[in-house]
Amino acid sequence: MEAIVDKKEVETIKPPVTQVGVVGWIRTNLFKGWLNSILTLITIYFLWITVPPLIRWAFIDSLWLSSGAECHQIDGACWSIIPANIRFITFGFFPYDQQWRPFVAMGLLVALLFYSRNRHHWKRHLVYAWILGLFLMGLLMKGGIFGLTPVESTQWGGLPLTLLLSVFGLTAAYPLGVVLALGRRSKMPAVKTLCVMYIELIRGVPLISLLFMSSVVFPLFLPEGVNINALIRAQVAIILFTAAYIAEVVRGGLQAIPRGQYEAAESLGLNYYLTMRLIVLPQALKIVIPPSVSILISAFKDTSLVVIIALFDFLKTTKTVLNDPQWMGFSAEAYIFAALIYFLCCFFMSNYSRRLERELERGL
């Protein structure tokens, strides 16, 4: 019939050049309307006056492997402060000849973390691997047997301290937070009140005051002669603090689970414990992955507050280097390095959480 169109006519033609390709992209994204264009020009101007000097400072005029004295002669960045002090920044006051021990401990930790990334490894053996791993790490740090020189925990410092405080803290705080969240939703008034009080009390207090209390107030209540290690006290304070926040996040996830899920589980004959473990928590914890990771990231960074009770975490060791007359004045370089390390750890966490979310997505 006449409705049939010549094939040539329906062939697709290319859109105008002004709408595609580099030109099109620039037009739509950078110069769409006069306000957009002005903003683009202002941004370009600021980049022009800041970026080239920054690159000159950081890469062209900089020194990477020199002494502090040489650094004072130049205008550029003195990255030499990092390699020259890397062992102190990383390991703090850990005895110099024994520093292979925290190094191995950290390697063990990183290996365990990488192994746990894969969800197919989440079986019972992983739990044993972690228990064994954490025990070995403690052993390496503390020493005292197998011919390892004992090292007091007051000498632990730097990156291993930061990592141990956060990994131990987060793994212990998460289950505690889940228990608190379940307790807050409990039908038993005593349990519920207790959990609400705990959560509200801890959330109403800054971490720094908890750390102060654990180091200053808490020992006053201990009988004379009993002395609990400062590291453990700080660790407990971090766990208790983080757990309260996790509890509230998990509670939000629990509230999102429809009543029908509980009823279906109960009508199959599952008891409270099994209903929670098999039906409710797997769904609720999946929902709260993003806010949980926010808490984990901020808890990781908050470990730097332990400096106030005289523990030398990674940030504090970096700062200490700056007191050395030879390296005085290169704080920008040192802090950029510290920030980079913190960023890498946090980026790993958020990256992993996004991957985990994607993997669990197909189930819902």
Add this chain to the structure above:
Amino acid sequence: MATQLSKNKENTLTGDAIIEIVEMHKWYDDFHVLKGINLTVKKQERIVICGPSGSGKSTLIRCINRLEEHQRGRITVDGMELTNDLKNIEKIRAEVGMVFQHFNLFPHLTIVENLTLGPIWVRKTPKKEAEETAMYFLNKVQIADQALKYPGQLSGGQQQRVAIARSLCMNPKVMLFDEPTSALDPEMIKEVLDSMIELAREGMTMIVVSHEMGFAKSVAHRVLFMDYGQIVEANTPDEFFDNPQHDRTKLFLSQILH
């Protein structure tokens, strides 16, 4: 099929009572939902409960597996009375299957995992055996090919058939259906009813809250009409539909049968 079931209707019901409800009352706070329910269900008996919304039909069957607690009267299921100090309510629930209006499948588990969960954790069945049973019942409701999918990937009718199979995997003595077809698109109602008729033919004790009157006529031994928290009328389907006694029943039937 209908005749087969009718024959079946005649020669059963000689069995013992499996559910006994005596003068049972229930309140939601001040609201009196159930007002003196008396009901005895015999083994292999099939009962359809109908009535306007808010009449307490769902609440009644939810009391039978204690998803709701009653405040007065007595409910006995399989020889065990449901009371507040009952320690092993899970044991009774394992014997009473329940199918919900909104299916309530577990969205984070595959179909076959939905089916094996109860047997493995409550009945302590070995995993392999539980999976075989699951596949048997999935075959029965004709969705064995979906076993490895997740509930979200199935249609409403398929999900409801999975829910029926999930209950059957527990090998229950009684099956409760709480408006099993109300949330379904019209073209999916039949596939679910067919599964339920199949189940009836095998002699399952069933209590069904439903407005599917065709289903009630062909399958039920008794049809109950509930209104304002009471059982207004209870009769055989033939008597119930052809010769309703009570005015409220007549009104209700005229409304739903057009």
